[in-house]
Amino acid sequence: MVAASPRARRRISILGATGSIGTSTLAVIAERPDDFEVVAVTGNDNAAKLAEIARAVGARLAVIANPAAYAVLKDALAGTGIEAATGDSAVVDAAARPADIVIAAIVGAAGLVPTMAAIEAGAQVALANKECLVCAGELFIAAARRAGPPILPVDSEHNAIFQALGGHAIDTVEKIILTASGGPFRDWTVDAMAAVTPQQALRHPNWSMGPKITVDSATMMNKGLEIIEAYHLFGLSGDKVEVLVHPQSAVHGIVAFRDGSMLAQMSAPDMRTPIAHCLAWPERTESGSPRLDLAALGSLTFERPDPRRFPALRIAREALAAGGWATNIMNAANEIAVDAFLRHRIGFLEIAELVEETVARAAGLATETPASTEAALNLDREGRRIALELMQARAGLGIAS
Numbered sequence: 086m087v088a089a090s091p092r093a094r095r096r097i098s099i100l101g102a103t104g105s106i107g108t109s110t111l112a113v114i115a116e117r118p119d120d121f122e123v124v125a126v127t128g129n130d131n132a133a134k135l136a137e138i139a140r141a142v143g144a145r146l147a148v149i150a151n152p153a154a155y156a157v158l159k160d161a162l163a164g165t166g167i168e169a170a171t172g173d174s175a176v177v178d179a180a181a182r183p184a185d186i187v188i189a190a191i192v193g194a195a196g197l198v199p200t201m202a203a204i205e206a207g208a209q210v211a212l213a214n215k216e217c218l219v220c221a222g223e224l225f226i227a228a229a230r231r232a233g234p235p236i237l238p239v240d241s242e243h244n245a246i247f248q249a250l251g252g253h254a255i256d257t258v259e260k261i262i263l264t265a266s267g268g269p270f271r272d273w274t275v276d277a278m279a280a281v282t283p284q285q286a287l288r289h290p291n292w293s294m295g296p297k298i299t300v301d302s303a304t305m306m307n308k309g310l311e312i313i314e315a316y317h318l319f320g321l322s323g324d325k326v327e328v329l330v331h332p333q334s335a336v337h338g339i340v341a342f343r344d345g346s347m348l349a350q351m352s353a354p355d356m357r358t359p360i361a362h363c364l365a366w367p368e369r370t371e372s373g374s375p376r377l378d379l380a381a382l383g384s385l386t387f388e389r390p391d392p393r394r395f396p397a398l399r400i401a402r403e404a405l406a407a408g409g410w411a412t413n414i415m416n417a418a419n420e421i422a423v424d425a426f427l428r429h430r431i432g433f434l435e436i437a438e439l440v441e442e443t444v445a446r447a448a449g450l451a452t453e454t455p456a457s458t459e460a461a462l463n464l465d466r467e468g469r470r471i472a473l474e475l476m477q478a479r480a481g482l483g484i485a486s
């Protein structure tokens with residue numbers, strides 16, 4: 086047998102290196118540092134942490150989006166030979182630097198332009214930033230087709246589906262199942278949910294993640310975003326994307342094929358596994374994640390989500406059916422609403438209410454799927470404006486807390 090020739094070091098850039106996915110990516114790289122070379126790392130505010138990361142991995146470029154944080158980054162990297170830069174356009178430049186893989190892990194619609202730049206530069210994009218697809222999925226998929234390499238899903242459920250599909254054509258698939266932990270309020274009554282505090286919503290039972298996605302998990306808007314993400318990534322209509330609540334978070338996704346076979350992917354609820362899958366694809370590498378102990382788990386349970394307590398799922402399905410304009414507006418409104426909830430400006434149940442009202446209001450103004458990144462960004466701004474206006478109106482009426 087002839088020994089396989091060693092693979093060249095893979096050049097990696099990490100957009101959102103200071104966040105939760107960024108941290109997990111760095112942990113996977115640390116498992117096999119000789120296999121990877123870090124080209125660029127980016128952050129938004131946390132310049133001290135970004136400088137520490139850039140030094141630790143020997144990145145060539147570190148970019149902090151917020152100019153107010155640049156002085157800290159520049160000072161911390163002085164004399165290291167690591168290039169420092171700031172501003173949104175510098176983040177885009179970092180994304181477009183020649184690299185084999187770009188980890189797209191900026192949170193929210195802020196990741197749209199840099200992620201698109203990475204795709205257009207021809208890098209293999211490992212996508213965590215699901216909001217990109219919800220804002221402008223048609224544009225992303227078209228750009229990825231033009232550029233060549235497929236988008237690799239980092240999101241654990243979509244990564245599971247990608248693995249379970251195993252290269253089968255999508256017309257062999259009857260449906261896919263995305264699992265949801267159900268979040269911290271899976272068993273709570275509506276009345277109890279009305280009084281939920283940000284601290285309670287930020288305590289996820291199974292996953293450790295950034296604040297926005299943790300709140301999205303609690304409202305189940307995260308699963309709504311993921312239905313739309315699956316539609317774009319796999320080309321499956323919404324009615325073929327089922328959601329089941331699976332509190333153990335051991336099975337992440339299931340593909341049900343035409344012949345009755347169901348293939349599931351399982352792993353401990355730790356993002357290092359899907360990230361390692363993307364970093365090594367089509368091969369495999371160590372992730373450093375804990376192993377599932379099935380005997381210790383004992384049983385795996387699945388149940389349908391309760392649409393009354395978790396309206397975000399219905400709202401997302403309706404937006405998907407309405408078209409790209411509606412998913413874009415829904416995402417913008419959700420970003421505003423989650424931020425307002427975390428700042429104690431609206432209640433937990435008001436997140437979904439505000440999102441639904443914003444999409445309904447926008448329906449009178451826009452019904453076109455954005456045909457360019459600029460159009461997607463304009464629509465996103467419009468969605469934010471409407472959501473803020475509705476929030477102010479609620480506060481004026483004494484509805485918002």
Ligand code: NDP
Binds near residue numbers: 106131132189239296
């Ligand atoms: P975090 O909040 O932990 O990290 C977000 C990252 O984005 C940070 O590096 C932050 O920089 C940076 N950032 C924030 N705003 C901007 C901006 N305006 N411009 C440039 N950079 C910005 O989020 P997560 O890591 O949890 O999530 C990242 C993405 O991955 C989200 O889209 C999420 O839905 C998705 N995802 C996350 C999972 C998880 O387990 N965490 C699982 C599946 C998907 P700074 O730290 O300096 O503010």
